Amino acid sequence: MGVACSSPFDALGSGSMSPSMGDEDLAETPPLTVSTEIDGLSVPWDVVTAPDGTLLTGERAGRFVARLPGGAVREVAADLSDLWAQGETGLMGLALDEDFAANRILYACHGFEEGATRDIRVTSWTVAQDWSRLTPVGTVIAGFPTVTGRHGGCRILVAEDGSLYIATGDAAVGTNPQDPAGLGGKVLHVTTSGDPAAGNPDPASAVFTLGHRNPQGLARDPASGDIYSVEHGPDRDDEVNRLVAGGNYGWRPDRAGFYDESVPMTDPVRVPGAIEAVWSSGTPPIAPGGMAFLQGSQWGEWEGAVVISALRGQQLRFLRLSDDGASVVAEGKPQELDGAVGRIRSVHSQPDGSLLLTTSNRSGDRVLRVRPS
Template sequence: MLAPMRTLAGLAVLVLLAAGCSTEQPDVAGAPPAASGTTPSAGAPALEVAVVADGLDHPWDVVQAPDGTLLVDERGGGFTAVLDDGARAVDADLGDLFADGETGLMGLELDPSFADNRRFYSCQGSQDGEIVVVAWTAAPDWSSATRVADPLVGGIPLNDRSGRHGGCRLRFAPDGTLLVGTGDTADGSVPQDPRSLGGKVLRVDPATGERQVLTLGHRNVQGLAVRPGTNQVFAVEHGPDRDDEVNLLRDGANYGWDPDGDGSYDESVPMTDPAIVGAVAAVWSSGAPTLATSGATFLEGEEWGDYEGLLLVALLKEQGVLALRLDDDGALQEQFRIPELEGVGGRLRSVVQGNDGALYLTTDNGGGEDQLMRVTPR
């Protein structure tokens, strides 16, 4: 069944003051607290924020096709295409979708050859009791999407009691493999178990679905970002009551989350447990309290002035965008909040730079009042 048509708005929202910081309460909105960190330099551009689609409910991710069309999904089920002449529901078979708590229709990614094959990928809960990656092809007019690899990847664990810690972010690596960031399903044995696909970042062949574990020891991977011009990939994940993390991924590395307390889920342990030999320290950690970090993207383009090269991270409870400046090796140099994006849409789930150079944000407040926003330098 087709979902309702979405409305477009050309409303520009300009916000001039800063604020800023989160714990993991995925469906509870609150007022943004005071600012923290340093402020942008004088070379930072002023930003304009425009709502391009509204009436959404928990939109999770957004991608932009070569023709400029924006494809956005909603956690409870449904794809929406935003074209030049308006937004339309994309007819797609989601009858087997498991959507509960933090799990549902989640990460999206376009195939690098989308202009030729119209192929895209989703990560979603399945009523078969697992989280799966599905490959789709979009109709030329975006009226429908058809499953073509169903699933491309299966066997990712699912918490079918609550949907807790379902992940799940998708991004293509520079070598053409599909990366899949997963959650630990709130099962203490999962993140350190090399046989489980939960609490991992997976490397997947998009043609065959062949997969391997790239990294382990993660709690709930909510963001993946590839640094332009490099082979560096950064993962963003939620901490418990402290230590949201940004991690620079290294093949085979262990990022130290081990909450297995004799069969219980012991969240009092460190996010990166120093008792684990070789555990890799985070590039950035929130400390306490957490910020509820989510999607992430790097900014490219000289029009962004001093913002060019920043890693931007969407914040849920803290309702803003965190900016991290990293050196060539990926070490943290500076952090601050983007002033114009403080509280502009409430909780922010995803931040993605489109191929048009603009920044796209999805809000995650629920109640059918969420938005897709475009951010551009003035």
């Protein structure tokens, strides 16, 4: 177990520190307790918490599983006959409608295949009151590119006004991230009917930001209201980015006419005006699968910090932001989860201050709850 200290930032000072630190320089984090909510899963890509306390997760290969408030775990029936699950793509991001208690609407992001049509899309479903079944309602937005399933991640964040932010991968096609007309390598912002949301740089387009490689985490800072993303780098430089409408985050891998991953993650030379990352992993990358903000005084001086879940890194990483939210001033890695549960896909903050995690080890996966001791 970790050991708490009076101030995890004392040794780090207060200067800007965007690149990731070495382990020897990491600040201490509060001791944690880890418990299992659902087990026996295979790549549960995401998890949501309903107002009644039910937890719902979805396996990438195509299965919904719920844990009811009394502790019973059950499979939730759903017609996923058009699911396309290949490579990194399948049943992915989940989100509950802002008014779920009244309308029972769930949003799911997934690969889709029907006839000659293959893409990644967000669909809506209604959830039975007893959590026995999901009934499809319709497609919110479709047309996210996919070729082999690579870089086909998709995360959904529900905004305070009920609109949807959606992170999309670039499908490993070099021209996608900088194509303003395409939906790959972007963060989109749409209404629940799929129309461009208010505040988008082009009122006729769903694109909110561009120049991304494979963002798989989205979170809103509860203090500032700013939206942040975290995305996979190639063999280096995973990034946390603060999103601004119309921002270009500088991924342009179309050099020499092929998907050239030797280019910088943020390339201000070939992408004038590219916005620098708030944080970069350097080498090696940790492969971030999700992000959230730590909530509650029980986190001590880490309250309000970013928490990243890591696949390759098999860890959580805490990032304390500067007052302006533009850089990182302290970084920590809880030892209780460092390699202890394998690859961690998703992380979500809960109203009681705990975190919900999903692991991604292909078998024996779990939904976990993490609390500061």
